[in-house]
Amino acid sequence: MNEASQVCGKAAFEEGRGRAVEWAFLDGTDRSRALFEQALTSALSQIRTGWSRATAPTSGAAFEDLRATFAALEILPEKGLGLDFVSQEAGERIGAHAVSVWHPNYAGHLHPPPMLPSLVAEIFIAATNQSLDSFDQAPAATTIERLLIEWLGTLAGFGASADGVFTTGSTEANMMGLLLARERAATTLAGWSIAADGLPPEAARWRILCSEFAHFSVRKGAHVLGLGDRAVVPVAAPDGSLSGPALAAAIERLLQDGDRPIALALTAGTTDLGSIDRIGECATVARDHGLWVHVDAAVGGALLLSSHARLLDGVHLADSIAFDFHKLLFQAVGCGAFVARDGRALSALSRDIPYLDRIDDAFDPGPNLVGKSLLTSRRFEALKLWMSLRALGRQGVAEIVDATLSNARRAAEAIARSPALELLAEPVTNIVIFRWRSPTADPAEVDRINRMLPSSLWRKQTAVIGRTTYRAAPALKLTMLHPNASLEAIDGLVSAIETGGRELLDAHD
Structure with a gap:
């Protein structure tokens, strides 16, 4: 890309208020490509800034607080604010209240920090914007998805059919x-035909x-x-x-x-x-x-x-x-x-779809996947898995999965050692279920603290942990999804839960 195009793109990005048709699309021109690169650079800068500020797994903000903050922003202003402005706004205002899935104390859900190949794939997916309902909208994407489905069938032991x-x-x-x-x-x-008659x-x-x-x-x-x-x-x-x-x-x-x-x-x-x-x-x-x-x-x-x-x-x-x-x-x-x-x-x-079917064509370029899905338009999600598997290889994938399950066992061991916590089941995968307990509190009070503890830790920005019901009693759970978490980080999370329960008990006395 020549220098003039780069300058033009930068100027368009910083201004971003001219005629929308001139700057709002990635249209194959040098100017639009330069603008796209500037947009990515700005977004990465905002993400980096957010990382430097995010020292907790959550901001602790509640819905009503966030609603008041975001409701003050006009959704559709008469004149656009420009891409640079809204990119910075997203980083500063929205990013500030995103949960930090990479934080070792974020252990509430089956919601992991995404691996880097997946994030890079997301850029390809969004920029190319393929749709997998028909082959002519996504030729390479259709082919990659078909190959992955065949591979998954073999992995499951299903065979060629x-x-x-x-x-x-x-x-x-x-x-x-x-x-x-x-x-x-x-x-x-x-x-009976349900398709025809219900x-x-x-x-x-x-x-x-x-x-x-x-x-x-x-x-x-x-x-x-x-x-x-x-x-x-x-x-x-x-x-x-x-x-x-x-x-x-x-x-x-x-x-x-x-x-x-x-x-x-x-x-x-x-x-x-x-x-x-x-x-x-x-x-x-x-x-x-x-x-x-x-x-x-x-x-x-x-x-x-x-x-x-x-x-x-x-x-x-x-x-x-x-x-x-x-x-x-x-x-x-x-x-x-x-x-x-x-x-x-x-x-x-499968259904007959005249605007997608090509059964009368002399040349059929490839399969339409719409007849295999509940959805019509679909993103090229398969690229994320494809890139991740190829980047890590079987050994790398196994290392990550095994380390994650190992950390769940370490968390269970830390809980079992704690006088303030009760391990309810040995972990099989990456989930650890347990309860907070106290020899001095009555059962109703223990139940109350187990119900309140996740919200209390959230508000204090200490941790994000799960809550459920097990054998008719409130229970807590950790969903371990940080394969590189240290033993010290795991012990720190367990200690934070112990402290949080004790604080709730003391506040009620």
């Missing part, structure tokens, strides 16, 4: 698994089984698919993992009651415990009864690339699997995939 699509995450992918289960039940049990009368007795610790998206999916929350039958899992005998007994009870189980939703990495259902034995029971077997591997899917792959033994018996790469594979949100063992099942999602 597998097919799938990238998703926004496992909520979408879990719904796809249940949708295909519903479609198969309609066809095989009722000789749900058959028999659907009122269809049931979906899952562990009591399954993700809420299973219930949401059943609701959206017209089966209703009552169609979901949670099965007790005393140790956190659904077992074959418990599943078989639950299926028998449903059959005796006149209900028809159609699907089993297994979990490889529950949100509250990080536990993994006994996939092999449960899948065998389910297949014996003709159930569709779906595995929600949002958390545990990454273990297939680590030394812990044995925890997913039997996953090859599933009919479908959901992956979330923006969890233990540290991708920027949202990046997931759905893979079916028999790709023909995805035909349930």
Whole structure:
């Protein structure tokens, strides 16, 4: 790029108030490219400034405070403020209240610091703006996604007949698994076309089984698919993992009651415990009864690339699997995939789309992926995974996943040593569940402090930790997603939780 174009771009960026058509687009000209480079430079500068100011995992601000701050800014001013101004404003005002996902005391959710290859990929994704509904909108992106889906099918042990699509995450992918289960039940049990006629009368007795610790998206999916929350039958899992005998007994009870189980939703990495259902034995029971077997591997899917792959033994018996790469594979949100063992099942999602279909063309350049997805327009999320896998290699990915699980065990050990904390379950993946306790406080007070502690730590900008309910009592949880966290940092987080609980107790006395 010549010097004149660079100067022109810089001037346009700093002014950014001329005719919008002259500066607002990356249009292939030297001037627009220079402007884009200046915009990236400014954004990086704002991010660096934010990093230097962010010494806590959160600003501690509440919604009403932030609403008052941002409501004072006119959303659509009559005349634009310029790209330089709004970029600085985003860094100073919005960035100041972004949670610091990289902070070792940010341990509340399955929401990791994204790895660098993923961030670089995001720039490519946004700048090229490919849309994966049709091949002619995203030729390279379509090809990369297809190759990754084939690779994921092999990773899961599904074989050459597998097919799938990238998703926004496992909520979408879990719904796809249940949708295909519903479609198969309609066809095989009722000789019915849901696409043409909606749900058959028999659907009122269809049931979906899952562990009591399954993700809420299973219930949401059943609701959206017209089966209703009552169609979901949670099965007790005393140790956190659904077992074959418990599943078989639950299926028998449903059959005796006149209900028809159609699907089993297994979990490889529950949100509250990080536990993994006994996939092999449960899948065998389910297949014996003709159930569709779906595995929600949002958390545990990454273990297939680590030394812990044995925890997913039997996953090859599933009919479908959901992956979330923006969890233990540290991708920027949202990046997931759905893979079916028999790709023909995805035909349930296909529709005739005249403005996209090219069946009458003499030359068909490539496949349209819209017929495999719940969505139409889709971003090139697959690039993030592609670049990350190639940049790190199998050894690098395994190192990161193994280190993350190791840190969860270290946190559990620190909690077990603490007289103020009670470890409720040994960690299987990267989630540690526990309670604050006190020998001098009554049970109601202990429950109150466990409910209040996450919010108190948030307001004080000390830590972001999770809260849930376990065995009918309020509980706390750490979601460890910092593979490079030191033992001192982990001990510091546990110490901060101890102190926070003690302060709440003292304030109430």
